[in-house]
Amino acid sequence: MHVNILGYWGGYPAPGGATAGYLVTTDEGHILLDCGSGVMSQLTFHTSVENLSGVILSHLHDDHMADIGILQYAAVGAIRNKRMNHKLKLFVPEEPADSLSKLYGPHTDITLINPALKLQLAGAEIEFVPVQHTISCYAVKITYKDKVLVYSGDTSYCDSLIEIAKDADIFLCEATICEGSHHTTGDGHMDASQAATIAEKANVKKLILVHLPGDGNLELMKQTASEVFGGPVFLPNTESMYKV
Numbered sequence: 001m002h003v004n005i006l007g008y009w010g011g012y013p014a015p016g017g018a019t020a021g022y023l024v025t026t027d028e029g030h031i032l033l034d035c036g037s038g039v040m041s042q043l044t045f046h047t048s049v050e051n052l053s054g055v056i057l058s059h060l061h062d063d064h065m066a067d068i069g070i071l072q073y074a075a076v077g078a079i080r081n082k083r084m085n086h087k088l089k090l091f092v093p094e095e096p097a098d099s100l101s102k103l104y105g106p107h108t109d110i111t112l113i114n115p116a117l118k119l120q121l122a123g124a125e126i127e128f129v130p131v132q133h134t135i136s137c138y139a140v141k142i143t144y145k146d147k148v149l150v151y152s153g154d155t156s157y158c159d160s161l162i163e164i165a166k167d168a169d170i171f172l173c174e175a176t177i178c179e180g181s182h183h184t185t186g187d188g189h190m191d192a193s194q195a196a197t198i199a200e201k202a203n204v205k206k207l208i209l210v211h212l213p214g215d216g217n218l219e220l221m222k223q224t225a226s227e228v229f230g231g232p233v234f235l236p237n238t239e240s241m242y243k244v
Helices: 039-043 068-080 097-101 159-164 192-202 218-226
Strands: 002-007 021-026 029-033 052-056 088-092 108-112 118-121 124-130 138-144 147-151 170-174 207-210 241-243
Touching: 002 039, 002 170, 021 039, 039 068, 052 118, 068 088, 124 159, 138 159, 159 192, 170 192, 192 207, 192 218, 207 218
Parallel strands: 029 052, 052 088, 088 108, 147 170, 170 207
Antiparallel strands: 002 021, 002 241, 021 029, 118 124, 124 138, 138 147
């Protein structure tokens, strides 16, 4: 299993970048975690819509779902041209209802996420745990051949994230708050030190900071995280593939 980071900016992208989007690939398929602004253009470097086993949206804020309508357009075209013989599988929280209602259509098969939901996608087992954001949001755990990847979604510091991230091989953790940054009010988010504290308590093997502020000092954030977490800390790179 490996992950390609398609976008990692929080709120809105830096020039040429994209907001949240992570392509997880197993020997049996592809899973897209979030589909923010600019993600669709990055996805096409790696695969196409008909090859996706499913799409998971951690929550229904635009920086995590802005390109989902574009992906659905691609699915419509692939179905019409007989490259795709199934609907796009989409897994999403049930709130906010007005955002959810826009996702339904004849091209999409929607499953609502809840804490009890367990999935099999691309040969992997997928679990969810609610985290603490300004709207309903879920962290995602993907297990494949005894390897584990955990994605935090957007959240403030919470013990449930420590539990689901325990012993993960890769931990994609949000770190939106940065000293000197005016990117966020801080509600429902963490800084690099908090992300690293969760990584340390969960005993993860590799921490990748994501959902970063466009006006933040990223090297300082990495340094701050490294002072707390004893394992390797990475800043995301859309040109890198992280193997689990």
